[in-house]
Amino acid sequence: MEWSTSNKNNRKMTVINGGHFSNLAGFYDEVSSVLMKDADWKVGTLDGFDDILYGGFGVFENDEEIEMIWKESQKSEKDLGFDATRSFYENKISQGKPFNIDLIQHKLDELVSGKGQTLFDILVEIIESHQNITLILD
Structure with missing residues (x-):
């Protein structure tokens, strides 16, 4: 996963790369590696994933505008199907x-x-439930 600041509306951008994982544990590792890089714990549950998306204790703040691009999302849709x-x-x-x-x-x-x-559907729903996050399936 990559993290950067985009020039569009000063929105932060993150990239989940479906090529980096093939199961739910791998997804958790992928999201933890960037979103939680300075935290003492790693994502390990669906609720934990939802929690970090609120911000404030990872790499972005509460309600900060985020653009999340999920690369190779079709692979992830199959892997987490x-x-x-x-x-x-x-x-x-x-x-x-x-x-x-x-x-x-x-x-x-x-x-x-x-x-x-499916797990993929659930993860997408979790991301989309956060109004400050724009998800782009790539």
Whole structure:
């Protein structure tokens, strides 16, 4: 991932490179390497990823305008697609508590029926939920 200041509206720009990872753990490493480079912890959960996007303790401040470019997003969409998502949910179900097994089973059932979100979809939704971040899938 790269980090720089863009000339457009003084908006900071970051690049997630889908060529640098092929699974969710790799995605977390990619985002941690730049967004959290001076922090004591690394991203390791979907909630943690959402938290760092609020800013204030990584490399950008709260509500700072950010342009995030996800290079090789089609590769990531496949890597973090149906199979990876099914494994993600099945792993949580097999671990049991503290996970809400009924909720996770429901999400897995939705995925299998073609109605659920993949990990890629969830990550995109998390990014897009932050009004100060513009996501560009490249």
